[in-house]
Amino acid sequence: MAKLSVIGRLYRTGPMTPTELAQREGVMPQSLTRLLAELEADGWLARKADAADGRRSLLRLTRSGARRLVTAVQAGEASLAEIIDARLNPQQRALLLEACALLDDIAGVLDPAAAAARRE
Incomplete structure (x- = not known):
């Protein structure tokens, strides 16, 4: 789940430093070191020097990583959708849709940048 969270964060917000990523994920930067190395080795992430400060690196999702993420999310x-269709009646599906809208509103308050990206 941590890998998916990191990949999703980079997909939604774009390149950022490992420190920024750790802050947004609510973890210590040291906690991400091994995970980021694994994602980089597996081709999900790429690292490059920050043009504004060569001492820092920027992480970005690779094209392959973005494609793999989209494919996984779609699956x-x-x-x-199949489970919802098979298990819920029309009234339950309508209730679920309302609940999802409420959760989106709450998520927008918790992370305004992610909410703005979803609206684009």
Whole structure:
């Protein structure tokens, strides 16, 4: 789940330093060191020097990583849609849709930047 969270964060917000990423994920930078190395080795992430400060590096999702993420999300959404369709009646589906809208509102308060990215 931590890998998916990091990948999703970079997908939504774009390149950032490991320190910025750790802050947004609510963890210590040292906690991400191994995870970032694994994601980089697996081709999900790329690291380059920050043009504004050569001592820092910027992490970004690779094209391959973005494609893999989109494919995984689409597969998960399709599976979830099938389950919802098979298990819930129309009234329950309407209630679930209302609940999702409320959760989106709450998420927008917690992370305004992510909410703005979803609206684009």
